[in-house]
Amino acid sequence: MKNKKIGCLIFSTIISMSLVFTGCSNNDKTGKLTSEPKVKEKIVYALNTAPTGVFNPLIANTTYDDAVNDLVYSSFLAYDKDYNLKDDMAESHEISSDNLVYKFKLKKGIKWHDGKDLTMDDIEFTFKTLANKNYEGSSKDVVEKVKGVKEYSEGKADSIEGIKVNGDTIEFHFEKPYSVALGKIGTTPIIPKHIWAEVPVEKWTESSDILGSPVGSGPYKFIKFEKGQSVEFERNDEFYGDKAKTKRFVFKVTNPETVQGELQNGTIDVADVSTLKKKDREDLSQKKFELVNYPKNAILYMGINLRQDRFQDVKVRQALMHGINRKDDLEKRSEGNGVLVNVPMLPSSWAYPKDAGLNEYNYDVEKSKTLLKEAGWEDKDKDGILENSKDEKFKVKLHCPSGNKDQEQRALLIQSNLKDVGIDVEILTMEFSTLMQQVVGDHEFDLYLMANMLPIDPDAKPYWHSTAASDKKNTFGWNISSYKNLEADKLMEQGIEVSDMNKRKEIYKDYAKIMNNDVPWVYFFSPNIVKATNPKLKNFTPNTNLDFIDVENWYIEE
Known part of the structure; x- marks a missing residue:
């Protein structure tokens, strides 16, 4: 479940109300009290290599396409900053005492970016795709040890014995313990059946029109992809979790040799400056840019x-x-x-x-x-x-x-x-x-x-x-x-x-x-990764495997 913003408690007396407003509000330029900070409309995030346009997380094979997919799609579970798994699309999840059965219950009311309901049909379709004999993506291992997957992939069965759907829940049954099952199943992005079932899985990589216009259920909706230049998104106002604090998000392809100047000119807000010379990174720090260091995955x-x-x-x-x-x-x-x-x-x-x-x-x-x-x-x-x-x-x-x-x-x-x-x-x-x-x-x-x-x-x-x-x-x-x-x-x-x-x-x-x-x-x-950010960027806390953790909470205060 997404982290909830802790609001200010409002007491019944005038004095306590004054204290609340003093502690939780900002003054604007007119001196009036405002309950929320003024937020910049967009965040521009630099990528040093262009996405290829494979915006389907089940077949994407570059980190640059993955960056797009991270914003667009969502999954049953998500990692927090300490790598603990928490419910995301899932209302709840359970593991049997013998570690052989994993059960997930889907939240109600989740919608795709095109307005259609996200249902258990989409969930089942996503995981059955990974067991399809013609699927050639890198996520085969997510379900390969589920009961009946081998028979299904060989065409000996029409269904997968170990995947059981009942109402708004789905269960995954294993023959023997699979220590990475919760993380692999729980964080697999769900894709829309009504879009991808129309194309044979072996033809997915050729479906450039669909790949280049992804429909997900994540905090941001895809808007536009200019090959070699940028990818643009807007806030998903129907998101099932906390709505994104920033209205627009842009990935901008930026030459590493010009990244320092673009940061200083304000044309980008976040950039990987790991390959800059140490003295250049120190120069950015002296100019009040925030530098975030962490080991790369x-x-x-x-x-x-x-x-x-x-x-x-x-x-x-x-x-x-x-x-x-x-x-x-x-x-x-x-x-x-x-x-x-x-x-x-x-x-x-x-x-x-x-x-x-x-x-x-x-x-x-x-x-x-x-x-x-x-x-x-x-x-x-x-x-x-x-x-x-x-x-x-x-x-x-x-x-x-x-x-x-x-x-x-x-x-x-x-x-x-x-x-x-x-x-x-x-x-x-x-x-x-x-x-x-x-x-x-x-x-x-x-x-x-x-x-x-x-x-x-x-x-x-x-x-x-x-x-x-x-x-x-x-x-x-x-x-x-x-x-x-x-x-x-x-x-x-x-x-x-x-x-x-x-x-x-x-x-x-x-x-x-x-x-x-x-x-x-x-x-x-x-x-090691070194990211330089706009000094007014808030809630930016990436770590080794999670570049876009809590991206819906990022914002730039104006």
Whole structure:
């Protein structure tokens, strides 16, 4: 349930009323008392990369589209600032004593932005979609362990045994405990059946008209999307919770190189300034801009295409880790604004294996060369580039998103460092949407640069389990590198079947040791986020996994 504003108590005597008004009101410029602060009509929030227009949360695959979806859609439950789950669309929720049944009761009177009633048909449709054999989004795991999902997805049943709807309640039944079930089911955004049932799920990604005009039930209604420029919203006055304090909200695509000037000119109110130099951030602070610091829910990495024979040898991958000066990347270019990682896990997570004795992969050119030689790569013709036994040169192409100065500079560092160990790197810079299609959709790449956004609960299955890999062209798979390790699969499965946090921590420690040794990616670091805001912005309290927490309560006081 959304946080309720605590109002002032009004007492029956004149003196106590005076005290109430003194404590709860503001003076306007005429000296008259006003009960509420004057609020700026809109908040302009800067994005350094444009949304692609996939405004359906079940198939969105970028954080920039997710930002739009966060404002438009809603779910049964929501996290508070301490990561506790609270009722949102749900009137109430229950978990059975054996942790096998999860029950949610829907609030009455919730409406879609187009005025139609949100019903249990929409709820059931949303979750059945995730079990559809043709669904290719990243949320398959939300329902995969519900009873009967396997039979339904294989076409052996017309309904899902473990999803039971009764009036305004829905139950999810599991064969065995699923430790992340409440968070996954509870925070899955609900989509409108009357819109999306008209299109086969396998055609959703092609339905640009519907994708670009989302209809949700969240605190803001979508108004307009100007590709590459902005997304505009207006307050949802029929919202079931607290109405948004700000009438209009705008995402504006802003070049990181101009963000400082735009903040000072007042054309944007909130911006990520993490990539600014420290002195520039200090300058903003001195000019009274608020700076909010928190760990990001992501790690920066270089992905490796394990479908290629040359990368199947773990020594080659370990050589890449030793051959790139990751510490220099963090400390000099990023001014230490983050934490080096040696596994694909958030260092801010309770599950991060700080005491697992992991290989730190210090920068060591000679170690890198030795590992490559052991893997059969030597510079036999002395031209500075390694060859294998077939006299094939070690040449690679590195996909890098354009417009992201941070990643472009990282690509140059990689190119320079790997040249020193005998690997020739060609940098291919392209729009992020093109990179996503080539890398994630078509699997046509050698190496690529990206950030991996990780969930609050460290469920690794969607990213690293063998079943999450796709080797079919134009089929998105979030195990992008196509990493397959049966021992790691087993540990990932155990990690979501055990409820005891201490036992889960030990499981993830063993999992981390495997990922540290196998290095299916070159892990760089988990950056810290620094947001600069209009000094009059109120109730802005983002944290690691929740950029838009309580967005309906944000406002700028004029």
